[in-house]
Amino acid sequence: MRIVVIGGGSWGSVFAALLAGRGHGVTLACRDPEQAGAIRATGRNPRYLTGVDLSGVSAVALPEAALATAELIVLAVPSRALSSVAAALPGRAPVLILTKGLDPASGRRLSELVVGSPVAVLSGPNHAEEIGAGLPAATVVASEDEELARELQHAIVTPLFRVYVNTDLVGVELSAAAKNVIALAAGGVDGLALGDNAKAGLISRGLREMARLGSACGARAETFSGLAGMGDLVVTCWSRHSRNRRAGELLVQGRTAEQAEAEIGMVVEGIATAPVLRDLSRRLGIELPITEAVCQVLAGSSAPELVSTLMAREPTTE
Numbered sequence: 628m629r630i631v632v633i634g635g636g637s638w639g640s641v642f643a644a645l646l647a648g649r650g651h652g653v654t655l656a657c658r659d660p661e662q663a664g665a666i667r668a669t670g671r672n673p674r675y676l677t678g679v680d681l682s683g684v685s686a687v688a689l690p691e692a693a694l695a696t697a698e699l700i701v702l703a704v705p706s707r708a709l710s711s712v713a714a715a716l717p718g719r720a721p722v723l724i725l726t727k728g729l730d731p732a733s734g735r736r737l738s739e740l741v742v743g744s745p746v747a748v749l750s751g752p753n754h755a756e757e758i759g760a761g762l763p764a765a766t767v768v769a770s771e772d773e774e775l776a777r778e779l780q781h782a783i784v785t786p787l788f789r790v791y792v793n794t795d796l797v798g799v800e801l802s803a804a805a806k807n808v809i810a811l812a813a814g815g816v817d818g819l820a821l822g823d824n825a826k827a828g829l830i831s832r833g834l835r836e837m838a839r840l841g842s843a844c845g846a847r848a849e850t851f852s853g854l855a856g857m858g859d860l861v862v863t864c865w866s867r868h869s870r871n872r873r874a875g876e877l878l879v880q881g882r883t884a885e886q887a888e889a890e891i892g893m894v895v896e897g898i899a900t901a902p903v904l905r906d907l908s909r910r911l912g913i914e915l916p917i918t919e920a921v922c923q924v925l926a927g928s929s930a931p932e933l934v935s936t937l938m939a940r941e942p943t944t945e
Contacts (some may be wrong), residue, residue, distance in 0.1 A: 628651045628652070628699050628782055629651070629652045629693075629697050629698045629699075630646055630651050630652065630653050630697055630699045630700075630701060631653075631656055631690055631693045631694055631699075632646070632654070632655050632656065632701040632703060632731070633656045633660075633690065633700065633701065633702050634656070634657075634676075634703030634704040634725075635655055635657030635658065635659070635666075635672065635674075635686070635701065636700065636893065636894075637672075637675040637676050637751075637755040637756070637759075637893070638703050638755040639655065639701075639703030639704075639725070640655065640672045640676060640679055640681060640755075640759075640893070641676060641679055641755040641756075641758050641759040642701060642703060642725060643655040643681065644679050644681055644683070645758065645783070645785065645788060646701075646761070646783070647681075647683035648683070648785065649783070649785060650811045650892060651782070652685075653685065654684070654685045654690060654693040654697075654759045654865075655681070655685070655686045655687070656665060656685075656686075656687055656688070656690035656693070657688055658688070660688035661876075662674060663686040663687050663688045664686075666684070667686050672756060674758065675841065675893075676759045678706050678760075679759040691717075692707070693718060693904060694716065694718070694720075695749070696775065697720045698720060699721050699723060699779075699782070700716060700720050700721070700744075701722075701725060702720075702722060702723070702724045702726060703725040703726065703895070704726060704727065704730075705894045705899075706727075706729065706737060706896055706899060707731050707732075707899060707924045709724070709726055709730065709732075709740055710730055710847075711739045713742070714742075715740045716744065718790070718925075719744050719745070720744060721744060721747065721779075722741045722744050722745070722746045722747070722777055723747050723748070723749055723768075723779060724738060724741070724748045724749070725748075725749050727750060727803035727804060727806075727807060727859075728803070728807065728892065728896040728899060729804045729900055729903045729904065731900075731903055732883075734903050734906060736797070736897070737800065738796060738800060739755050744747045745770070745772050745775050746770065747768055747769060747772070747775055747776055747779055748768075748770070748794075748796065748803070749766055749767070749768050749798055749858050750767055750769065750802065750803040750854075750859060750903060751764075751855055751858055752764065752854065752858045752859050752861070752863075753766050754862065754868040754869070755858075755868075755944055756868045757868070761787060762787070763788075763789075764787070764790070765789040765790075765791065765852065766788065766789070766790055766816055767792070767793045767908055768780050768781075768783070768790055768791070768792055768793070768794040769794065769796045769799035769800070769855070770796060771796050771797060773794050774792070776794065780792050782797050791853075791854060791882055793850065793855065795846055797844055797845055797846045797872040798841050798846030798850030798851065798856070799850060799855040800820055800833070800840070800854070801840055801844060801846060802856040802860070803849060803855060804896075804900050804903075805833075805836070805837040805900075805904060805918070806837065806856075806859050806860040806864075807851055807865050807895075807896045807897030807900055808865050808897045808900055808901045808917070808918050809833030809834075809836070809837070809860060809863075809864060809903055809917060809918075810860070810863040810864045810869055810872045810897060811865075811871050811872075811874055811878070811895075811897045811898070811901065811921050811924075812875060812917050812920065812921050813826055813829055813830060813862075813864035813865070813872055813875060814869075814871065814873060814874060814875020814877075814879075815875040815878060815879040815921075815930055816829055817872065817875070817876050818876035818877070818878070818879035818930075819879050819930060819931065819934070821934070822931060828916065829864075829912045830860060830861065830919065833917050834851060834856065834857055834860055836915050836916070836917055836918065837851055837856060837860070838851040839914075839915070840911075840913065842906070843908075843911045843913050844911070857884075861885045862945055866891065870891050870893055870894075870896075871895055871897040873887075873891055874887040874891060874895040874897065874898060875921075877890060877891075878930070879924065884898045884925050892900055901918060901921045901925060902922050904918050905918050905919055905922050916937060920933045920937055
């Protein structure tokens, strides 16, 4: 296939290398001409995961020519940029979204921003650092068009990257967005040294929070116990590679959201997603207490006091 990957960050670069390794003709569209030039000259991304071999990938800063003939367009850009990128796409080539979040401006799921083209999303416990190092991983391709999802499954799968199909697009997208917010809270548990019991309890209740949101939006319950739900939640809350977990640590240690993201050096999607998710839950009339607490920390509230408030909530059934 002729594939264009838009977004020269760590995940976009690794995914482009994975696709090239499957024999596809891959163009990686970078925002910065200097970055694209360095990839062409060295076969390496000079900014992210520099050990990943990109010699089989064509890097450009102006992808219009490649987009005109693309058979698949992959979006690996921050959620805040996805709306404008999607609006500028030509033609009707299928679109695969790697970004995990919601549109900060409208609150919509990211697949809803793609108009006029078949759309799918890829989600699961997929840290780019490990996939770039050749470690095994599993993922989900979700689309309401099952035929498209199966075509993408066969185009992407490798002996080290196992791909499953899921037609619950709503559930997979909401899982991808919500798990980043729960991971901010899990990082807060780490930063306050509250222990493994507290962290396991938070993750379990966070999964329930995700499922409650999904149910209100028409998602299938089983999605939240699968790779896109529990699988991605666990890795994002525990992994040393998790930007959201690390950002949560920094936030409870006194950094602002801007300072935490600057120190990490990459986009932390949970920071933008948390208030969008909170507002969605309020419109739906459902409780997301962990998400509410994360938003309060982002607004400057005391994390230890919020922990006490969460622990003092009225006991109930599980």
